[in-house]
Amino acid sequence: MDRSKQYRRFRTLLIANRGEIACRVIRTANAMGLRTVAVYSEADRDAMHVAMADEAVLLGPARARDSYLNIERVIEAAAKSGAEAVHPGYGFLSESAEFAQACLDAGLVFVGPTASMIRVMGSKSGSKVLMEEAGVPLVPGYHGEAQDEVTLAKAADQIGFPVLVKASAGGGGRGMRIVRSAGELAAAIVSAKREAKAAFGDDRMLIEKFVDNPRHIEVQIVGDSHGNLLSLFERECTLQRRHQKVIEEAPSPTLNATQREAVCAAARKAAASVDYVGAGTIEFVSDGKDVFFIEMNTRLQVEHPVTELITGIDLVEWQLRVAFGEKLPLGQDEIKLNGHAIEARVYAENPHKNFMPSAGRIKTWRTPEAADGLRIDAGYRSGDAVSPHYDAMLAKVIAWAPTRDEAIDRLNRGLEETDVRGIVTNIPFLSALVTHPQVRANAIDTGFIERELKSIGRSRALRSRRRNPWRRAESRARGGAFAVAHVRLDAGGPAAAGVYVPARARGRAGGHVELWQWAVDALDRRARIRFRDVSGQ
Numbered sequence: 226m227d228r229s230k231q232y233r234r235f236r237t238l239l240i241a242n243r244g245e246i247a248c249r250v251i252r253t254a255n256a257m258g259l260r261t262v263a264v265y266s267e268a269d270r271d272a273m274h275v276a277m278a279d280e281a282v283l284l285g286p287a288r289a290r291d292s293y294l295n296i297e298r299v300i301e302a303a304a305k306s307g308a309e310a311v312h313p314g315y316g317f318l319s320e321s322a323e324f325a326q327a328c329l330d331a332g333l334v335f336v337g338p339t340a341s342m343i344r345v346m347g348s349k350s351g352s353k354v355l356m357e358e359a360g361v362p363l364v365p366g367y368h369g370e371a372q373d374e375v376t377l378a379k380a381a382d383q384i385g386f387p388v389l390v391k392a393s394a395g396g397g398g399r400g401m402r403i404v405r406s407a408g409e410l411a412a413a414i415v416s417a418k419r420e421a422k423a424a425f426g427d428d429r430m431l432i433e434k435f436v437d438n439p440r441h442i443e444v445q446i447v448g449d450s451h452g453n454l455l456s457l458f459e460r461e462c463t464l465q466r467r468h469q470k471v472i473e474e475a476p477s478p479t480l481n482a483t484q485r486e487a488v489c490a491a492a493r494k495a496a497a498s499v500d501y502v503g504a505g506t507i508e509f510v511s512d513g514k515d516v517f518f519i520e521m522n523t524r525l526q527v528e529h530p531v532t533e534l535i536t537g538i539d540l541v542e543w544q545l546r547v548a549f550g551e552k553l554p555l556g557q558d559e560i561k562l563n564g565h566a567i568e569a570r571v572y573a574e575n576p577h578k579n580f581m582p583s584a585g586r587i588k589t590w591r592t593p594e595a596a597d598g599l600r601i602d603a604g605y606r607s608g609d610a611v612s613p614h615y616d617a618m619l620a621k622v623i624a625w626a627p628t629r630d631e632a633i634d635r636l637n638r639g640l641e642e643t644d645v646r647g648i649v650t651n652i653p654f655l656s657a658l659v660t661h662p663q664v665r666a667n668a669i670d671t672g673f674i675e676r677e678l679k680s681i682g683r684s685r686a687l688r689s690r691r692r693n694p695w696r697r698a699e700s701r702a703r704g705g706a707f708a709v710a711h712v713r714l715d716a717g718g719p720a721a722a723g724v725y726v727p728a729r730a731r732g733r734a735g736g737h738v739e740l741w742q743w744a745v746d747a748l749d750r751r752a753r754i755r756f757r758d759v760s761g762q
Contacts, residue, residue: 232450232502232550235309235334236260240278241299241324242314245604245620246525247274250312253541262306264299266292268612273604280306287614293317296324300331310334310548312541316616319524320347336548338503338523345499346521350393350431356518359498361491364510364517366433368393374411377432381410384434390414392421393429398468400424403435438670440511441465442477444492445532447543448501449553456489457532457540458562464658466580466674472659473528474567475535478629478667479513488516495521504529504544527570527621530602534566534625565632568623569640569655573611576654576682584613588647592639598625598632599639611648619650633659657681 238254239262240247251261251274263278268287275281282302284292292298294317303311311328313319313336326340337343346352350368357363366388367380381388381404390413392400400421402413418428441462448454461477462470476485492507495518506526509516529540538560543553573583590607593599603620611617622643624636640656658681663669674681 231329231334231339232548233334234549237262237306237308237310238336238545239264239282239299239303239306239308239311240274240314241293241311242317242319243269243272243274243293243604243615245602245618246314246316246527248277248604249602250314250541251277253539254312254545257542257545259545262302262308264293264302266614268610268614271609273606273609282306287612289317289614296321296327299324300327300333303328303331303333308333310336312336312544313524315524315527320522322347334548336503336544338501338505342499342501342503343523346501346505346523348393349391349520350429352521353431353518355498356495359494361495361498361518362516364433364436364519366431368431372429374414377414377430378407378410380432382407384432387435387437389433389435390417390430391433392417392425392427393431394421394425394427398465400428400430401468436510436512436517438512438672439463440477440479440513440669441470441508441671442480442488442511442516443506443508443526444489445504445506445526445529445540446492446496446501447504447540447547447553448496449547450502450550451552452500453553454493454497454501455553455555455557455560456493457536457538457560459485459488459492460528460531462528463669463671464664464674465671468671470528470570471655471674472567472569472664473531474565474629474632475531476562476565478565479511484516491516491518503547504540527618528568530600530621530623531566531568534598534600534623535562535564536560537563564625564627565629566623566625567629567632567636567659568621569636569659570618571620571622571643571645571655572651573617573619573648574651575649576651580651582613582617583649584611585648586610587645589644591644592620592622593642598635600624601639601643619645622655630665633665654681 237260240250241264243265247263254261261278263275263281264284265272265275265281266284266287269275282305284295284298284302286292296318311333318324320343322340322343325335325337325343328335345355353363353368365384386407387403387405390402390404400417402417404410404413414430417430422428442459443462444459445457446454447457458475459477459480460473460475461479462473464472480488488509495507496505504525506522508519508522510519525540525544533540574580575583587605587607587609590605592601592603595601600623601620605619622636622639624632624639626632626635637656637659640652643652658664661681
């Protein structure tokens with residue numbers, strides 16, 4: 226295939242996604258002078274990404290399979306809007322070889338790797354065979370074609386328990402089970418196959434040795450159509466819940482300089498095995514000393530901003546320039562690591578109810594100003610509806626600082642100054658997590674959150690967000706952005722005596738003043754607390 230047909234300059238870009246990532250891509254595309262086209266479902270008619278784009282095209286009903294996952298409708302939207310290229314974002318169709326091929330067949334530039342690259346690297350079992358041939362270190366395991374129970378059981382026995390049973394296709398922790406003994410294997414395989422089939426339409430399994438106290442390390446790579454391939458350092462995404470990343474940081478606080486160069490070299494070797502073009506991520510598991518290849522994600526990752534902050538590189542801009550057919554603007558030796566960055570994913574979910582998703586309309590959306598090393602990548606505003614049909618991620622709060630400790634402090638301040646009401650969010654949980662002593666000390670592994678969930682819930686940070694949110698209120702009061710009145714708490718209540726806080730009087734009863742706090746309760750976002758001897762300011 227003539228690469229000039231796959232990668233060429235364009236003026237109109239369709240973003241085949243929604244929410245935060247669609248807004249993120251639109252911002253960079255607009256800055257580059259491109260015309261942008263959003264697509265949306267009936268549930269997203271008034272969404273933020275729709276308002277940001279130059280044009281928007283309705284795909285269909287709210288269900289993803291009838292809208293964002295419907296290849297034919299996305300291609301039709303591109304034709305209708307005059308789009309010349311498609312950026313898939315992450316999730317939805319971003320790792321669909323069928324979609325990449327459909328774009329090419331329709332004469333559209335697909336901002337990403339080719340369909341063949343996605344097919345090869347998108348299969349966990351197929352990519353492991355390729356990595357083995359390329360000499361990339363692998364976790365001991367079975368990734369063969371035979372899927373009968375006897376073969377899988379024999380493979381697990383040879384590898385040695387505990388093992389990890391995981392889906393060959395897809396990701397996000399679906400179709401994945403830890404099996405600690407032979408007696409648990411059969412049921413785990415049945416359960417994992419069922420989940421994988423429902424999620425990905427493919428129930429093929431692979432079996433790997435389970436690494437005790439594992440850490441998740443991944444390397445950002447970018448390749449162009451001229452044979453240039455670069456690594457942009459590594460990220461650590463060890464803080465996970467149910468195999469879903471919660472906090473990501475760069476560089477990894479676990480690796481030293483020698484280990485960093487080794488893992489980045491292994492990532493470049495992995496990507497070079499398929500002549501990779503575009504942005505991608507090579508994922509590894511680490512036991513603290515060695516790293517082993519897990520899989521490749523042939524797309525932009527949710528956590529890409531931490532890499533951008535330590536390198537000063539706009540990865541979406543680089544994706545678009547590669548799609549133009551341009552060469553990468555820097556060489557490997559020109560990419561420098563500067564400081565430390567850490568990111569928290571803000572979700573509409575209730576940590577006190579097993580992280581149950583929270584749908585509804587956002588009544589208040591206030592985030593701190595993006596300055597002094599703080600960045601907010603959001604896909605929602607005040608008045609927007611959070612639909613139960615899609616992923617519950619609302620935004621990402623990202624902080625950069627010269628050191629890891631300073632970056633954590635800055636991230637926590639950003640979380641504390643974020644005020645979202647009308648729905649329940651995980652913000653208090655995130656604040657408690659990043660300030661946990663073991664997180665500070667980097668004494669963690671991928672099972673940390675599950676093991677420490679109760680202690681995190683009882684932590685001082687989370688209690689203070691739930692019962693004593695005056696620190697947030699004071700910071701808001703200084704800014705004066707939303708205080709309608711100030712009151713002095715002279716005695717009683719959870720706040721210290723003599724603290725002025727912004728509040729709204731609701732009425733008087735029995736010598737008490739009932740206050741509606743602007744610094745709201747972390748659990749249900751509403752807190753009515755009575756205080757004695759309250760005087761106005």
